[in-house]
Amino acid sequence: MKNLIAFHGSDHKVGTTMISQSVAELISKNRKDIKILWVVFSTGDGKDYANYVSQSVGGFRLQIHSHILNDVEVMHASKQSENLYMLGGIKNYLEKRNYFPEMTKYFLDCIEGKFDLIIADCGNDLDCGLTMGALESSELTYLIVSQRESSLRKYEMKLDFYKRLDINDKGIIINHFREDDPLTLDYIGKRFALSYELFFRVQDSKFSRQAETDKKSLLSYGDNSYNNDIAKVAASILKQCGLGCLKKDEEKRKKRWISFI
Numbered sequence: 001m002k003n004l005i006a007f008h009g010s011d012h013k014v015g016t017t018m019i020s021q022s023v024a025e026l027i028s029k030n031r032k033d034i035k036i037l038w039v040v041f042s043t044g045d046g047k048d049y050a051n052y053v054s055q056s057v058g059g060f061r062l063q064i065h066s067h068i069l070n071d072v073e074v075m076h077a078s079k080q081s082e083n084l085y086m087l088g089g090i091k092n093y094l095e096k097r098n099y100f101p102e103m104t105k106y107f108l109d110c111i112e113g114k115f116d117l118i119i120a121d122c123g124n125d126l127d128c129g130l131t132m133g134a135l136e137s138s139e140l141t142y143l144i145v146s147q148r149e150s151s152l153r154k155y156e157m158k159l160d161f162y163k164r165l166d167i168n169d170k171g172i173i174i175n176h177f178r179e180d181d182p183l184t185l186d187y188i189g190k191r192f193a194l195s196y197e198l199f200f201r202v203q204d205s206k207f208s209r210q211a212e213t214d215k216k217s218l219l220s221y222g223d224n225s226y227n228n229d230i231a232k233v234a235a236s237i238l239k240q241c242g243l244g245c246l247k248k249d250e251e252k253r254k255k256r257w258i259s260f261i
């Protein structure tokens with residue numbers, strides 16, 4: 001689906017929710033002209049870092065199952081601000097088996113054209129129909145790993161699945177990035193012979209626990225390294241989707257233009 005961007009983690013806690021939400025929030029604040037839906041296509045109520053999110057895809061399960069979903073209702077239930085909409089996923093972990101990839105596809109068909117950009121938190125569980133449907137439908141998938149050996153091994157184990165499934169995984173993000181980590185970017189790149197077109201890192205922020213307690217994304221803490229890294233991912237998404245660039249970049253370019261004339 002055009003302009004559906006999926007984030008999928010190699011493991012738990014690599015930061016799939018945090019990064020996808022941060023990217024959605026940053027774009028929505030920077031580009032008021034872009035209507036964004038951030039949605040969890042996995043288990044989770046969407047409230048990890050935003051306790052005001054009140055509805056979830058699971059809440060529409062019967063409508064989805066019976067093919068009577070109403071796009072206006074979805075928009076109304078997920079609206080947070082003029083241009084940011086947020087929806088959780090499957091609240092009850094035990095119910096994840098009640099979802100099939102076709103249900104995600106039907107959901108996406110129903111809301112097609114209502115948003116300029118859909119940012120999906122696709123968790124880390126390939127054994128979830130909702131997730132599989134989103135990964136198969138996305139225009140672009142960013143895989144998220146950390147510098148931990150356990151997360152890299154999980155990624156290694158899943159690589160075969162990623163290859164067999166028709167996942168459009170052009171991007172990889174090394175989250176919780178630390179310059180002094182023994183597993184350097186260079187090492188990771190070589191170990192996996194990475195040839196991703198989009199290779200990003202997101203700095204490990206010291207506000208991790210605070211964000212969990214405050215139920216806010218890490219963007220709220222003025223951590224320049226984190227914010228700049230998220231801005232790079234956001235800018236790349238806008239570019240890939242043909243939605244222009246972040247405003248600051250555009251303004252900078254305009255200024256440069258004027259000084260030339």
Ligand SMILES: Nc1ncnc2c1ncn2[C@@H]1O[C@H](COP(=O)(O)OP(=O)(O)O)[C@@H](O)[C@H]1O
Nearest residue numbers: 009012013014015016017018176203204205208
């Ligand atoms: N770049 C980062 N720097 C510091 N903490 C991070 C970063 N990304 C995520 N976190 C923290 O890591 C923990 C797990 O993040 P989360 O997004 O919930 O993981 P996942 O969705 O992959 O299970 C949270 O405490 C979150 O605040």
Ligand SMILES: [Mg+2]
Nearest residue numbers: 016017044123
């Ligand atoms: Mg998560």
